[in-house]
Amino acid sequence: SQQSFEDLKRLQAQLVQSEKLSSLGQLLGGAAHELNNPLTAMVGYSDLLTATSLTDEQRGLAEKMAHQVRRTKTLVSSLLSFARQIPSEKTKVNMNALAQTALKLSQPQLRARNIEVQSEFATDLPQVMGDSNQLLHVCLHIANNAMHAMEEAGGLLTVATRHENHMAVLEFSDNGPGAREPERVFDPFYSTRPVGQGAGLGLSGCYGIIQELAGRIVCENRAAGGATFRIELPAVKSNVRNFSIRKPGHSSSQSAESENQACASLPLPPTP
Ligand SMILES: Nc1ncnc2c1ncn2[C@@H]1O[C@H](COP(=O)(O)OP(=O)(O)OP(=O)(O)O)[C@@H](O)[C@H]1O
Ligand SMILES: [Mg+2]
Incomplete structure (x- = not known):
């Protein structure tokens, strides 16, 4: 068919x-x-x-x-x-917190470029398994690309999460000109930015990170104009199941604490 x-x-x-x-x-x-x-x-x-x-x-x-x-x-x-030679450290990650961190870190550049941010975070978003550093890098990079796309005229960056089919979905939408060739944006060395400005490796790196987590990342142009990048990551199985297989000696409060730490200990990226 x-x-x-x-x-x-x-x-x-x-x-x-x-x-x-x-x-x-x-x-x-x-x-x-x-x-x-x-x-x-x-x-x-x-x-x-x-x-x-x-x-x-x-x-x-x-x-x-x-x-x-x-x-x-x-x-x-x-x-x-x-090249994924840096070993990844997987923990449970709250993508709402992570996206929020990425927006906070991008704030100075967003403001300087007159870009407004709108966020819609789902309260029922499941956690995902991943390396919080790498996932933060993905969010920062997508935001960074969106800023480049909206450099000229400013615009609106919308960040939304939702729970869909056992997946945590995170979407970044901008109202720039949209991708010239959305199906090529994840190709290594594909860049439409002026020579010397873009290596064309940003999104292929993001693709590698998401693929390793059995997730999906796609780029689509919006009917209303602009581009949308959607990341889908498998939800971590419910806490109840985790609890039953947890090793003895680990109380649930301890584990909740270490989950919070995973989000709180996100390091700041290098200054540009
Ligand atoms: N938000 C967006 N709107 C329009 N086009 C985009 C957007 N994000 C990415 N693209 C397109 O995808 C291309 C590849 O992006 P990618 O991040 O991989 O490389 P780059 O930004 O050009 O260079 P760098 O290696 O520095 O990231 C961009 O050159 C651009 O053509
Ligand atoms: Mg880039």
């Missing part, structure tokens, strides 16, 4: 995508790994340099250098996480 043909086509596209990602990931992971150590040393030395007695001009130059080295290191760690 037409439906199963469409399903097959989608499955095939997913397979091609993950093949592309895994061979590219191995290549990049190797290179990024080699770059990481000397870069760490360079960050250290440039910090030491700025701490010595320098003229104002020298200090200015040393600070510029430190800033650029940090930028390179951030790029290398995004390559590393794209």
Whole structure:
């Protein structure tokens, strides 16, 4: 039937995508790994340099250098996480809290670009299993792309969550120009941004992270204009079931505490 043909086509596209990602990931992971150590040393030395007695001009130059080295290191760690060489630490994650953190962290840039934010968080949103750092990175990146898309004229970023078919769904919608080719946005090195501004790796990294969690991430243009990015992650099974298989000695209050910590201990991302 037409439906199963469409399903097959989608499955095939997913397979091609993950093949592309895994061979590219191995290549990049190797290179990024080699770059990481000397870069760490360079960050250290440039910090030491700025701490010595320098003229104002020298200090200015040393600070510029430190800033650029940090930028390179951030790029290398995004390559590393794209290659998924940083082991992920999975805990139960509340996507409402995570999206809220991402919005808070993006606030200065959103404000500077005249972008209004509207959020609709579902109160019955189930928790998901994932690495909170990686998931935060995904949210920040999608928000960041939306900001680039709405750079010119400002706009509205809508963030919504809902509970649907045992999935936690998180949607970011903007009212920018929409994606030129929505089906290509997750391709490694696909970028429509000016040369030197976008590597085209952001969304392919996000795709890898979500895929590893047996979730789905899709991009669609909205009828009303703008793009929507939807993330669907499997809900963690109900607490009652978890409780029965919990090892003896762990009280439920302890576990509730560690869940809260998983959300509260989100580190701040590197300053841009
Ligand atoms: N909100 C959006 N609206 C319109 N187009 C978008 C949006 N988000 C992503 N895109 C398109 O998808 C492309 C790929 O995005 P991706 O984040 O992977 O790379 P990039 O932002 O170009 O570079 P970088 O590697 O720095 O993230 C973008 O260049 C843009 O064409
Ligand atoms: Mg990007």
